[in-house]
């Protein structure tokens with residue numbers, strides 16, 4: 364195994380917080396520090412956990428030291444890049460948070476159209492820097508999401524039909540494994556690990572840097588289009604999105620209109636489609652591609668216009684910490700009766716806000732073979748995420764049955780799951796994220812790189828022991 368060794372070695376492995384502080388280039392935050400409460404907060408408001416220490420690492424050697432301390436002391440280890448884990452996996456009660464958010468190095472090679480990015484960068488930060496050269500890599504729909512977590516899960520965003528998933532642009536990575544070694548992985552070096560981190564999440568080590576392919580994405584035609592959410596308009600929207608050129612990727616949020624100033628008062632409380640559209644191509648062709656959506660009904664709000672790509676990420680409030688429960692699934696079609704079901708179920712929710720988010724897939728994402736990466740849902744047509752947002756974490760029990768009923772009503776085929784949107788839903792749902800053969804291969808690779816399951820605070824794939832496969836329910840590939 365080719366290994367690049369960072370500056371840690373068994374002799375200088377830190378076994379206590381003072382020893383860790385002494386060797387670290389970054390900083391340690393403990394409950395005594397004034398910065399502790401802010402540092403322990405994650406994006407979602409429902410996870411009020413108190414880590415023993417939060418380590419803001421500065422480099423791969425720091426990562427290795429933190430791994431050594433967690434191993435030595437048997438402490439739970441949470442890995443955090445952007446802190447947007449839907450399941451609350453980037454924080455811990457009593458363990459260590461390894462926080463990469465201060466590692467924001469970015470080297471863009473404009474000539475080669477590639478970039479090496481440290482994993483503390485957010486999608487928005489990366490996109491703004493790449494846009495200065497008219498270049499982009501596709502991430503998700505939210506600028507504050509960390510490139511660390513979204514890349515390891517797959518990455519479904521506004522360029523998914525034109526350029527594929529984020530992992531389809533991943534050329535190489537640097538990963539510190541459970542034994543503290545820094546590995547450079549790509550299609551030739553540690554190809555098994557490179558395959559596994561493209562969809563297998565944080566199971567295999569701490570990714571410190573990613574190398575991405577960049578695409579020329581200059582001016583796009585994009586933005587928000589708000590339409591009335593009747594079953595007819597929802598089903599027609601999905602049909603248009605499916606029939607559109609690959610340059611166009613859409614996200615349709617079917618939801619109750621919030622009382623926001625950009626929405627006319629008369630629609631507040633009514634069901635709307637708050638759609639986000641991105642046409643990554645020539646402006647005139649983009650306007651033509653958007654026209655059928657504008658014609659579905661009289662738009663309530665139309666902010667779709669030519670813009671620079673990063674403008675699709677609107678500014679976010681730093682102290683926004685929503686409390687939510689959600690379900691994710693893949694479906695084959697949303698016809699009129701399915702759209703009626705969606706409308707009925709949204710109207711039945713007692714949550715402060717209920718949303719069904721519909722993402723039509725296909726295009727470049729679907730052309731990658733299902734076994735080329737650990738994300739295998741290449742032929743899935745549509746991803747649906749259903750969420751209830753509410754005020755207090757103790758309201759969860761009220762909304763869970765509604766979510767379960769929603770997921771059951773929409774279920775088509777084997778359902779499946781996108782690991783990036785899974786909550787803390789148990790082992791069976793993690794298995795739904797992977798076909799059986801993918802799961803077996805991931806468990807075997809986990810067994811080689813993390814045999815003691817040090818990286819277990821994630822959508823966990825337990826390590827297979829040598830010669831023994833993990834027990835699994837049979838599912839077909841794809």
Ligand SMILES: Cc1cc2nc3c(=O)[nH]c(=O)nc-3n(C[C@H](O)[C@H](O)[C@H](O)COP(=O)(O)OP(=O)(O)OC[C@H]3O[C@@H](n4cnc5c(N)ncnc54)[C@H](O)[C@@H]3O)c2cc1C
Pocket residue numbers: 406441442443444445446447448449452453463482502503504505507508509510511512513514515516517518519520564565566568569570571783784820821822
């Ligand atoms: C508001 C919102 C919008 C979203 N939109 C999209 C979207 O459009 N498309 C999409 O595909 N996903 C989307 N997601 C899901 C998102 O991709 C995942 O939640 C992702 O894990 C978040 O990454 P993060 O680095 O911000 O999270 P973190 O909470 O920091 O990390 C989540 C988990 O990923 C692993 N991890 C993170 N960084 C590393 C690392 N450097 N090395 C090893 N393991 C690591 C760890 O297991 C960690 O627990 C969205 C989530 C939210 C909350």
